[in-house]
Amino acid sequence: MANIVIVEDDIFLREELQNILQKEGYSVVSISSFDTPIEDILAAKPGLILLDLNLPSISGFQICRTLKMKGIGPILILTARNQIRDELHALELGADDFLTKPCHPKRLIARVQKLQQLYAKMPMFLNWGNFQLDLKRNELYIAHNSLSLSENEGAIMKLLIQHAPAVVEKEQLFHELWGSSEFVDENILQVNMTRLRKTLDKVGMSHHIKTVRGIGYQLIGSESP
Amino acid sequence: MANIVIVEDDIFLREELQNILQKEGYSVVSISSFDTPIEDILAAKPGLILLDLNLPSISGFQICRTLKMKGIGPILILTARNQIRDELHALELGADDFLTKPCHPKRLIARVQKLQQLYAKMPMFLNWGNFQLDLKRNELYIAHNSLSLSENEGAIMKLLIQHAPAVVEKEQLFHELWGSSEFVDENILQVNMTRLRKTLDKVGMSHHIKTVRGIGYQLIGSESP
DNA sequence: TCAAACCTTACGTCAACTGTAAGAGTAATT
DNA sequence: AATTACTCTTACAGTTGACGTAAGGTTTGA
Numbered sequence: 001m002a003n004i005v006i007v008e009d010d011i012f013l014r015e016e017l018q019n020i021l022q023k024e025g026y027s028v029v030s031i032s033s034f035d036t037p038i039e040d041i042l043a044a045k046p047g048l049i050l051l052d053l054n055l056p057s058i059s060g061f062q063i064c065r066t067l068k069m070k071g072i073g074p075i076l077i078l079t080a081r082n083q084i085r086d087e088l089h090a091l092e093l094g095a096d097d098f099l100t101k102p103c104h105p106k107r108l109i110a111r112v113q114k115l116q117q118l119y120a121k122m123p124m125f126l127n128w129g130n131f132q133l134d135l136k137r138n139e140l141y142i143a144h145n146s147l148s149l150s151e152n153e154g155a156i157m158k159l160l161i162q163h164a165p166a167v168v169e170k171e172q173l174f175h176e177l178w179g180s181s182e183f184v185d186e187n188i189l190q191v192n193m194t195r196l197r198k199t200l201d202k203v204g205m206s207h208h209i210k211t212v213r214g215i216g217y218q219l220i221g222s223e224s225p
Numbered sequence: 226m227a228n229i230v231i232v233e234d235d236i237f238l239r240e241e242l243q244n245i246l247q248k249e250g251y252s253v254v255s256i257s258s259f260d261t262p263i264e265d266i267l268a269a270k271p272g273l274i275l276l277d278l279n280l281p282s283i284s285g286f287q288i289c290r291t292l293k294m295k296g297i298g299p300i301l302i303l304t305a306r307n308q309i310r311d312e313l314h315a316l317e318l319g320a321d322d323f324l325t326k327p328c329h330p331k332r333l334i335a336r337v338q339k340l341q342q343l344y345a346k347m348p349m350f351l352n353w354g355n356f357q358l359d360l361k362r363n364e365l366y367i368a369h370n371s372l373s374l375s376e377n378e379g380a381i382m383k384l385l386i387q388h389a390p391a392v393v394e395k396e397q398l399f400h401e402l403w404g405s406s407e408f409v410d411e412n413i414l415q416v417n418m419t420r421l422r423k424t425l426d427k428v429g430m431s432h433h434i435k436t437v438r439g440i441g442y443q444l445i446g447s448e449s450p
Numbered sequence: 451t452c453a454a455a456c457c458t459t460a461c462g463t464c465a466a467c468t469g470t471a472a473g474a475g476t477a478a479t480t
Numbered sequence: 481a482a483t484t485a486c487t488c489t490t491a492c493a494g495t496t497g498a499c500g501t502a503a504g505g506t507t508t509g510a
Contacts, residue, residue: 084329091335104309110316121359121366123346137362150498188500190456195498197457213455213508375467413469415487420468422488438477438486 002047002116006030007037007063008078009055013101017050017078020105021112034058038066046072048116051095053079053086061093068094071126074115078103128164129221131208133157145203152177153196156217160209164219167212193217227272227341231255232262232288233303234280238326242275242303245330246337259283263291271297273341276320278304278311286318293319294352299340303328319352353389354446356433358382370428377402378421385434389444392437418442 004026008014011032018028029044031037034056041049041063049067053060064075074096079086082100090098096118097111124135132141138154140147149157155177159168170189177192178184197206210218229251233239236257243253254269256262259281266274266288274292278285289300299321304311307325315323321343322336349360357366363379365372374382380402384393398414399405422431435443 084332088331088335091339106313107309110313114316118343121348121350122343123348125346152499185501187456187502191458191500193456194458211456377468410470412471412487416469416489418487419489436487 002026003045004028004048004050004112005041005044005046006050007041007055007060008050008052009034010052017108020108024109026112037063041067042070042072048112048119049073049075050112051075051077053077053081053090061089064090064095065093071124074119076111076115078108126158126161128161128219131157131161131164131219133161142203142205147199147202149196149199152192153199156192156196160217160219165221167216167218169216171216173216227251228270229253229273229275229337230266230269230271231275232266232280232285233275233277234259235277242333245333249334251337262288266292267295267297273337273344274298274300275337276300276302278302278306278315286314289315289320290318296350296352299344301336301340303333351383351386353386353444356382356386356389356444358386367425367428367430372424372427374421374424377417378424381417381421385442385444390446392441392443394441396441398441 004021006014006017006021006028008017008030014030014032018030021028029046031040031044033040037055037058049072051060051064055063060077060079064077067073067075073094075094077087077090077095077098078101079098080101087098096115099108099111123137126133126135130143133139133154134141135154135158138149138151138157140149140154140157156173159173159176170186173189174180174184178188193209193211197209200206200208208220210220212218229246231239231242231246231253233242233255239255239257243255246253254271256265256269258265262280262283274297276285276289280288285302285304289302292298292300298319300319302312302315302320302323303326304323305326312323321340324333324336348362351358351360355368358364358379359366360379360383363374363376363382365374365379365382381398384398384401395411395414402417403413418434418436422434425431425433433445435445437443
């Protein structure tokens with residue numbers, strides 16, 4: 001079952017939470033050092049994040065915002081601060097639920113389950129400018145149009161969007177699509193780029209992919225050259 | 226902006242809620258007669274339902290369950306009953322959030338907004354019992370498993386779930402899948418039913434489709450024969 | 451101008467989905 | 481038990497879309 005990452009500085013409470021969740025069958029990772037919490041959270045591959053607001057070095061709000069910008073979630077805030085403005089602020093930053101301590105274990109479990117069910121069924125979107133890519137369906141939304149991409153087209157588009165507006169190196173495209181650049185004809189990438197461009201042309205958007213000679217490809221914004 | 230439907234029997238509270246939401250720019254419909262609440266809610270084309278639990282004729286739980294089975298939502302429970310078991314029960318029935326009265330207006334608004342944002346991105350689901358069908362992707366969720374269905378399998382499953390636990394007539398399946406039953410070999414339906422059953426068998430669920438000799442097919446619950 | 455880098459098109463393979471055909475199995479009725 | 485209508489299963493073939501390969505053309509920049 002997916003990792004639940006606990007971000008809580010009170011040792012006693014942390015272990016209690018860990019017990020509750022583990023009894024329920026979840027695998028739990030606790031963040032105990034708060035020097036680089038965001039990196040630590042990402043490293044744990046969180047399936048859900050249980051986040052306190054009062055933390056030593058960095059605020060829970062800050063963590064929440066940073067994670068949400070990367071599309072990480074779900075995030076459940078669990079805090080002793082029961083001010084309504086904290087709740088509003090957290091929800092505004094993208095937190096998915098907000099519970100106050102003390103919290104009944106069963107309520108916690110129920111909310112955790114709810115969020116996990118929700119996220120399992122939610123589409124995963126990747127955004128940049130006018131481009132929005134549904135990663136599960138390889139459906140690309142541009143302005144008010146939408147396109148169905150093939151596997152390969154989706155994978156390329158994913159990299160382009162993730163790095164936009166920077167250049168994606170050919171090496172990286174090879175690595176992502178074919179495992180490595182060894183034993184693969186360089187031409188195959190060109191063919192797939194042509195195909196992607198042809199697909200984008202259905203909505204007149206192929207010029208958004210720019211070739212960077214000798215390096216790779218790049219997604220460019222709507223401010224045309 | 227989308228309709229919010231208030232289901233609350235206390236007149237005073239109802240009008241207060243209505244004021245709060247309307248000030249925020251929502252269009253609101255209140256259910257004031259509780260003879261046929263479910264029909265009334267459906268008729269109002271709800272974009273979100275604000276549901277009390279203690280109601281005159283029928284319980285909020287019952288309404289919640291019925292609506293969720295039809296894939297209607299989001300549903301926000303707002304009740305004076307602050308027992309944890311009510312919350313657990315409501316969430317189990319598919320409620321999307323649970324707030325207790327008295328509730329700070331800003332909290333209510335924040336939660337309402339959150340749910341609406343969420344649902345805007347959500348796929349369209351069709352529910353019955355353990356079965357949940359993602360209509361856009363033809364992805365079928367059963368308990369904790371999921372299956373990818375083909376076009377035809379998805380179309381059949383859609384009809385079965387929509388009518389469950391009633392029998393779906395062969396005529397209707399023909400009509401939906403092939404336009405009419407004219408000029409189509411009856412066998413084609415049988416073949417597709419076999420294929421759907423084989424797919425369901427991957428998670429041991431094929432026995433949930435029952436043949437009704439001479440009439441059609443039917444989805445049956447987990448209370449095995 | 452010329453060579454490296456890039457683009458395009460055509461072709462063959464493969465897998466998934468679908469409908470057809472033929473025969474086997476099953477249940478209700480006599 | 482035999483009959484008959486209804487249903488199930490399996491195998492086969494056509495279609496489609498995605499993909500990689502190959503071959504030749506085009507562009508770019510020194």
